[in-house]
Amino acid sequence: MGKHSTNSQTCEYIDYNTAVYIYNWIKTYYASTGEDVSDWGILDDDKLRASLDKPQESYFNMDSYLSIAAKAAAYLYWPNAWHVFNDANKRTSVSIMLSFLYINGCTIITSQDEIVDLALKIADGTTCPEITEVIAWFEDKVKC
DSSP: OEEEEOSSOEEEEOOHHHHHHHHHHHHHHHHHTTOOOTTOSBSOHHHHHHHHHGGGOEETTEESSOSHHHHHHHHHHHHHHTTOBSSOHHHHHHHHHHHHHHHTTOEEOSOHHHHHHHHHHHHSTTTOOOHHHHHHHHHHHEEO
């Protein structure tokens, strides 16, 4: 994890090693339940790294994702939409997003069903909402 200033606030970000740790924890948990995880792994390392950089992205000293809620939306959206893992993209992107909110003293006020539904829509290439729609949804749900 790394601490960086945004235009309006300082926040901690999820780095590559932390994301891989989260993924491996999920893999270990599901293996302990009897699920076959032998084919689990990182599908595209470059896209994983790029998806983790998205919340910190800026152009001309202006953050692309201005709020904690928008950054959380990016953590859910990009690893999931880009299918960076062989399996567990939805589970991992939700866990990364929740970890990001937690380390920044924020929470998301919604049901588990709503989060699952949103993650499923993002992963499904045919019904995937635009990132701007996901950000708007997060802006309404995230409390810091």
